[in-house]
Amino acid sequence: MSDSGTLTKTGLVDLSGVNKHFGELHVLKDINLSIAKGEVVVVIGPSGSGKSTLCRAINRLEPIDTGEIRLDGEPLPSEGKSLARLRADVGMVFQSFNLFAHKTILQNVTLGPLKVRKTDPKQAEKRALELLERVGVANQASKYPAQLSGGQQQRVAIARALAMDPKVILFDEPTSALDPEMIQEVLEVMIDLAKQGMTMVVVTHEMGFARTAANRVVFMADGEIVEQADPETFFTNPTSRRAQDFLGKILKH
């Protein structure tokens, strides 16, 4: 079975038969999902549906019970150096930003390249400033995370992920902890990334973003992928009952 011949898929991220329990709770039920290079997949669903767990399983911040996850054809190692190396290729943006509180904005972005990629310091700094410029916070480079607004912090977190030149970036509810007026500035950066062909997995409640930027919408409920389709089809003509209920609740107003 070690030969993957029968399992060969062309996806950049491949999940097959993934199961995960939190104690009694079956949070991921036999998940099969393949994400192609350059694809933007938006995962939506009611809270507790397992969408965040799915996102975190892809770089093994949540270990899975059974099944297989492959990144660029390579199965995800269980621990140690090879897992760290694989994680370096997967960017992650968290709901609560998780910028390194004791490092400046610039250091937050250069830390990964310096310590993990062993990039030349001058080059790492130059690239970090470019990325901070790109997300619109270059003028805050010498400040500490606590001195920035939530929207600014999240844009720095995106720059931090980009600094590693990842093959794919995972967004775990990137705008859920933000004040409403700051959501747009973060979404704009993400839409920009999507346009430039970045492979993205985005767990979100922002249906506007799903419509504008997604190639595919994956709808999850109770740990299962219930339905997936392109955004136009999904939002105008959802086939499953649960997706219809969910959309009915959130799109009413």
Added chain:
Amino acid sequence: MFSVLTDNWPLFRDGFWLTIRLFVVSGVLSLVLGTILGAFRVSPVPALRGVGTGYVNVLRNTPLTLVFAFLFFGAAKMHLSLPNPYWTAVGALTIYTSAFICEVVRSGVNTISPGQSEAARAVGMSFFQVLTIVVLPQAFRAIIPPLMSVLIALLKNTTIAAGFSVAEAGAIPAAMSERGENQLLTLMWITIGFLILIVPLIFLQRWAERRTAVA
């Protein structure tokens, strides 16, 4: 009153000098060993966590005098040759104090939000890097006050070595009593000596707290 000190100055000087050496050397070694054990206790490897937990449970619950006795007499019974009394005392103080430092380090690590280490792991850092680059530098701020309490306790615990033929400050009263000096004044001067030694520690704590204060 002053003559008690000045007449016996070499005794006091040598005693306190030995106390300082015991304190500084076992303090540094305890910090190193305690931090390593603390890292064991938060590591993802169950075996390492077991070693850390076992160490703390045994050493933290053993009276320090017994730790000394085990090293000075137990080791001899087992035909282990130990270095001179000074280094044996350093060993006893270190293995005892590091259990407390381990717990201080672990509690400090627990004050740091798991999101910090998740973010560090997500950029591809190893467990060692996550700990030394992201978690411990932030945890250090929270552990300064309890760490200083452990170090002050260590400074006072050095006096147990007097019972095991190490002539540190705790051995001064016995020597003074042989010379027929006033015991009360002797104890008073020793107390003053320890207070003087503790003052720099208090300033060190203030300085470290200010340095690590969040901007």
